[in-house]
Amino acid sequence: MTYDLIIVGGGIGGSALAAVMARAGRSVLLLEKTTVYEDKVRGEWIAPWGVTETKRLGLYGTLVAVGGHHLTSHVTYDETRDPAAAEASALPLGIFAPDVPGPLCIRHPVHCQTLFDTAAAAGATALRGVDVKAIACGSAPSVTYLHDGAEHVAHAPLVVGAEGRQSAVRRAAGLTLHQDKPHHWFAGLLVDGVDAWDQTRQAIGTEDDFAFLAFPQGGGRMRVYGGWHLSETKRFAGSEGPARFLDAFRMKSAPHNAAIAGGTPASPLFAYYNNSSAADRPYAPGAVLVGDAAGWNDPILGLGLSITYRDVRSVSDILKETPAGAQPDFRSYAAERAERMRRLKIAAEMQATLDMEFGEPARARRRRYHEQSALDPTLGLHGVATMAGPEAVPPEIFEPAHVARVVGAPMVAA
Template sequence: MEKHTNPEVVIVGAGIGGSALATVLARAGIAVTLLEKSLVHIDHVRGEWLAPWGVAETERLGLYETLLAAGGHHLGRHIAYSDEVDPATAESQPLDLTAFEGAGFKPPLCMRHPVMCDLLNAEAIKSGAELIRGVTEVQVTPGLAPEVRFRHDGVERKFNPRIIIGADGRNSVVRSQAGIDQHRDPTHHLMAGMLVDGTTGWPADLQIFGTEARVNFLAFPQSSERVRLYICYGIDDKRRFAGADNQARFLDAFRLASVPGSEHLANGTPSGPCNSYGNEDTWTDVPYVPGVVLIGDAAGHNDPIIGQGLSISYRDVRIVRDLMLENRNWTPDLFRPYAEERRERMRRLRLTASTFSILSVEFGDHARARRLKVREARMSNNSPDLTPATFVGPEILPAEMFDETILDRLRAM
């Protein structure tokens, strides 16, 4: 076994959360080593839309200008199309995303996930962190003297850092080896996504969200030529985008009668895989044990229908960084405020995403009538609307708005 100088912090997972935390800790003079199983970051079809509250977190971390200089693309307008509303009516009620600047938030920012990972990997290394790629057989031992063993280039290696950070995603090895329980909601629907090039004609500042027939659709431009497209669909239709021709069928689904100009999306060229995944929320009540702390998806992820994944990760990074720099005695109690804030944040986002799922990914005449009722009620301020939580953050809205009975009331409509 090779022995090396122990870093103070070992971060398992060099995706966005892991490499962002490595960067900001290394900038503060902390010795950090990143362990990453992959040799190349690939398109996993998730995590490319950063909400205004998430953009604010990158500013607090000192990463925003780096993202912007590398091609981060701000959006300016949001239109909620749907087959129960005339397109002209939908277009007469756009949401001006630049208006959030009046409240101190920049508009949403989009960037391809592998590009953001590569950028933050480079930033971590430039800041003084060590990145080891191609690691296998990671074994984490929590405790007051934590240990991490792994293989790299056929050689077993071991570190005894002061703390281990699990940033290794939804199927976190660190979480399972640390014995941290994960809770999971039932899967309500499936979500497919694909990156599409050649979308000339589609406005580069316009994101859309809506429901038509048996799909819920979303589109987020990354430039004047590239858009990330998503479709949510029922679990009873699970093979909708299976098979060799799934990319063509996915694009055909964007020939939408309710969306003027949708042919510019449907006529685009696939620039990545078409993958589907479940929408279920997961969460951990306490994302730490002695010697180990989880961040990002490893600590639990939100239903992607509301696109909060990146923002969640960047806030995790900011809170954990602040706690670690404020007190260099990294005992479990230090991370209690992180656990408490995250638990309530994820509960509120879980409730918000559930309202979106009920309204937008249930189909048929009854569901269509319910969407129309809710739209009309919200126009007259007679129905609670949790949508702002997806833009400015769940903590901005009054706590009483996040009442679990809202789901029963929606289902009863």
């Protein structure tokens, strides 16, 4: 069979692109390996600038209809701050994007399934339980795959890699992925029974040797993350790991965390190290990459979904503007993505240095940052880049002189 577009990976990026292009009248083959979307911890928080991208793609209403939940305020707790003062200075989250009340939260499996179904309803040939055997890029792109016990070969002018960090399309296209050194461990858990927490408020905080992030999903359910030093590989391993993880949320500087610690785990606890990466470029002859396949930002900022939706919008715009029979020109996408990811990498390094380093020097750094940023809001513009988009702040925010003002010294790996 021949299609206008073959997309390998039916997760959020692949299914979103399939839906948009099928709605535009293109014939799309969407191939997904799994038969059931599982809880993968990541991919449940969309920054305001990412919400804007979902609107531009025509997908926002679909996500809200299946339970997308907006957060409208943010609190930064810290062992160097009085919790009452931290809450009194809560940040309203509706200020970062027009007509967006704040970040949008939605469970990863629901998110994936909704977009996959949307793509199929729009006319894409959407297949599950697919085993991709071979991918050819270049002048005659094709994908060989097994489905329902039979082998098939599909052809198209373009193959899209949307299958995540271990992208087979990226390898087939001869594109190299470059990864940074990990900075800290990170783990996520879904927690039920957190009814005492304000369901519209997200929070982060650091105390002693643990840092947390908390994002309500509505109805007393919350996705929480924790970070700790890279040397403590087994800190939350084993059958008692989830209980120890929740207990780490009990903090004097964040008294409302008691509601989290008293909740019930509703998912496995997955741990991974945090770093950033980038492919040489996100395209090659006959292939283009979106989402993590093209490289990811350190999850400390939680921008995986926002990055993916920007990728999908950029690539779909180019494809829709390309005349039939012509080769799409992805140079503008590559240039914009490279600068976007460069800025977000620096923002993530600043955030990780502030929030995910421990001990007295790190504590003193955070105290100085909180005191000085209250007097000079420009010190917090990396946070604006996270919420409003990296293009929303002056470029000098990502230069070494500003970074040194924020963290007090050049950043080094933990």
